[in-house]
Amino acid sequence: MTVRMRPLLVGAATYVPGLRNLTARRTGGTASARYCYSVWMRHLVMAHTSGIATRFGTVAELGPGDSLGMGLAALLSGAERYYALDIVRYAESTRNIAILDELIALFRSRAPIPGEDEFPLVTPLLPSYDFPHHLLTDERLATALDPQRLALIRDALLELDAPKAHTPLIAYFVPWDDAAVIERESVDFIFSQAVLQYPSDLEATYRAMDRWLTPGGALSHAIDFKCHGTTREWSGHWSCSDPVWSLLNGRRRDALNRAPHSAHIDVIEGLGCTIVCDQRAELPPAITRVQLAPRFRHLTDDDLTISSAFIQARKPIEPASLPGADCRTKGEAV
Numbered sequence: 001m002t003v004r005m006r007p008l009l010v011g012a013a014t015y016v017p018g019l020r021n022l023t024a025r026r027t028g029g030t031a032s033a034r035y036c037y038s039v040w041m042r043h044l045v046m047a048h049t050s051g052i053a054t055r056f057g058t059v060a061e062l063g064p065g066d067s068l069g070m071g072l073a074a075l076l077s078g079a080e081r082y083y084a085l086d087i088v089r090y091a092e093s094t095r096n097i098a099i100l101d102e103l104i105a106l107f108r109s110r111a112p113i114p115g116e117d118e119f120p121l122v123t124p125l126l127p128s129y130d131f132p133h134h135l136l137t138d139e140r141l142a143t144a145l146d147p148q149r150l151a152l153i154r155d156a157l158l159e160l161d162a163p164k165a166h167t168p169l170i171a172y173f174v175p176w177d178d179a180a181v182i183e184r185e186s187v188d189f190i191f192s193q194a195v196l197q198y199p200s201d202l203e204a205t206y207r208a209m210d211r212w213l214t215p216g217g218a219l220s221h222a223i224d225f226k227c228h229g230t231t232r233e234w235s236g237h238w239s240c241s242d243p244v245w246s247l248l249n250g251r252r253r254d255a256l257n258r259a260p261h262s263a264h265i266d267v268i269e270g271l272g273c274t275i276v277c278d279q280r281a282e283l284p285p286a287i288t289r290v291q292l293a294p295r296f297r298h299l300t301d302d303d304l305t306i307s308s309a310f311i312q313a314r315k316p317i318e319p320a321s322l323p324g325a326d327c328r329t330k331g332e333a334v
């Protein structure tokens with residue numbers, strides 16, 4: 001394993017008072033309305049394929065980042081309420097409203113889903129990027145895009161800059177550190193994009209989501225397992241000893257939790273949820289078993305090749321699990 005110099009220096013610099021805020025000032029994709037549209041539509045289409053009902057009362061998102069655009073896309077496709085939970089307040093009204101306007105135009109024109117040519121790194125991959133008329137019927141969109149409703153969404157966004165930003169349509173919890181911020185069994189669909197590689201207490205994060213989900217509700221998460229440039233090998237982070245990893249990360253806000261694919265599956269299944277989709281992208285193994293740091297010796301052979309995954313799971317209606325449609329795929333191109 002070869003640790004890269006730049007992240008090491010940035011990690012060390014975070015110990016200097018005042019420099020911690022230099023890390024993770026922007027998050028990536030959600031400053032673009034087309035990205036938000038593409039990602040939300042992919043979660044929605046995949047949910048349908050996985051046998052998850054796609055008419056949602058409440059939708060929640062972990063880690064929206066630079067804007068609430070993906071949740072706005074959920075509202076524009078008919079969800080009644082949207083909760084966003086982040087650890088840093090990145091999204092603010094001006095950007096949210098600009099993104100809302102662009103999203104409305106995309107939905108009104110029934111624009112195709114921006115695909116792999118425009119967003120080559122975004123997962124999940126879909127067999128077709130056509131507008132999903134079978135899910136978003138004209139009748140459903142007429143209600144969702146009603147001008148009075150759009151005015152309410154816009155008003156809600158304007159209120160969100162206040163510290164306790166909760167309206168009946170949209171709530172933005174930042175930072176959230178207590179599962180009690182959302183009422184038990186009140187959310188139908190919880191999704192995230194490139195987020196679950198970060199929470200340091202992954203089990204507690206999944207337990208919170210399980211607590212929020214209604215019986216029969218669903219999880220939908222795209223997770224990246226790669227090293228994010230910390231080492232030369234895409235999987236080199238699993239060979240870093242704890243002291244080296246601490247040095248690399250310092251007090252960065254965006255430190256990876258290094259949980260591999262099997263850890264997510266184990267936690268989800270341990271909570272009694274049924275995995276209904278596990279779309280994996282794989283890369284050739286970049287490190288050997290002997291190079292694994294002691295705490296990662298238990299990684300499965302699959303973990304050593306799965307570089308990202310799109311996982312959907314359903315909470316049982318009764319405590320016993322429900323059979324679900326299954327879209328597990330292996331060996332997809334990265």
Ligand SMILES: C[S@@+](CC[C@H](N)C(=O)[O-])C[C@H]1O[C@@H](n2cnc3c(N)ncnc32)[C@H](O)[C@@H]1O
Pocket residue numbers: 027028029030062063064065066085086087088090192193194195198199200205
């Ligand atoms: C790489 S960004 C992804 C942002 C956005 N989802 C996208 O697709 O562009 C990661 C986001 O996850 C957030 N995050 C990290 N840990 C989190 C946690 N425990 N709970 C909620 N959000 C978290 C970060 O603050 C950031 O907004």
